[in-house]
């Protein structure tokens with residue numbers, strides 16, 4: 001009964017968020033529909049180019065509760081991918097060699113009890129793995145202390161959010177003590193070769209704005225981060241990804257509560273960039289939810305926007321149909337197409 005109620009609430013929140021995104025707040029303003037923007041720039045309907053990245057959300061449980069989390073993740077979330085669903089993911093990978101990269105995300109993906117087994121099985125299939133590691137998980141419990149060695153052993157690329165290179169801004173967004181633990185974890189990763197030239201062990205960091213504004217130039221920010229982190233903490237890394245906050249979930253709540261919603265959406269619409277729209281990540285990525293449902297992207301997943309394709313669950317994975325589908329779009333997509341664009345790999349132009 002309790003879980004039915006939770007499911008109902010979750011769907012109601014997603015529906016309410018879509019309503020606000022499509023029609024604005026009651027009595028509020030109307031935005032140019034994203035579909036219209038795509039039509040004006042010859043990009044509608046939006047179709048995949050070729051699916052190469054298989055992004056798997058292995059659960060919404062997380063040791064952190066970040067202010068702008070689009071997954072609404074936290075320690076109380078119970079949604080965890082089962083081993084059976086993981087087996088179905090492995091089957092899909094086995095049958096589809098064009099899926100070259102597996103991007104493991106969450107929550108904190110490492111909190112799924114079968115995370116390591118899953119990563120090892122993916123490696124046996126000879127795929128490149130990216131893990132979205134929040135860094136603090138490495139120090140959260142003794143059982144996670146050797147995660148850096150595990151990543152190294154399997155040559156897993158680590159992508160970690162570090163909202164800024166100072167304590168106050170990072171802790172404000174991610175919680176007290178997060179910056180200090182993130183620095184310690186980054187040093188542990190550096191010690192075994194991550195982020196160092198010639199090791200092949202990739203460590204990328206993610207910046208996202210602390211408020212209702214677009215990220216600055218990714219390149220300029222990377223130089224700034226590299227200088228600050230090396231000088232103060234001796235930390236090196238490969239690339240910085242600057243990501244735009246999409247107006248969904250906790251960030252949408254924040255925009256509404258602070259009265260910044262309209263201003264932010266106008267900023268995104270004004271900054272619409274057709275080149276970014278051409279390169280949005282949903283064109284080459286498929287997103288697998290914790291229960292095996294398939295989505296165009298992690299954001300559509302959080303809004304419960306189901307895929308417009310008969311192959312909409314991992315158990316019926318069919319890459320030919322998926323490559324022919326129309327991508328489900330909404331007003332939140334403006335977050336991916338503003339300025340230099342935004343994706344799980346940072347700017348897209």
Ligand code: SF4
Nearest residue numbers: 062064066069107134
């Ligand atoms: S670490 Fe990531 S998944 Fe966890 S709450 Fe923060 S943003 Fe969400």
Ligand code: SF4
Nearest residue numbers: 280282297299333336
């Ligand atoms: S929000 Fe998802 S569907 Fe929309 S443009 Fe971005 S990646 Fe594509």
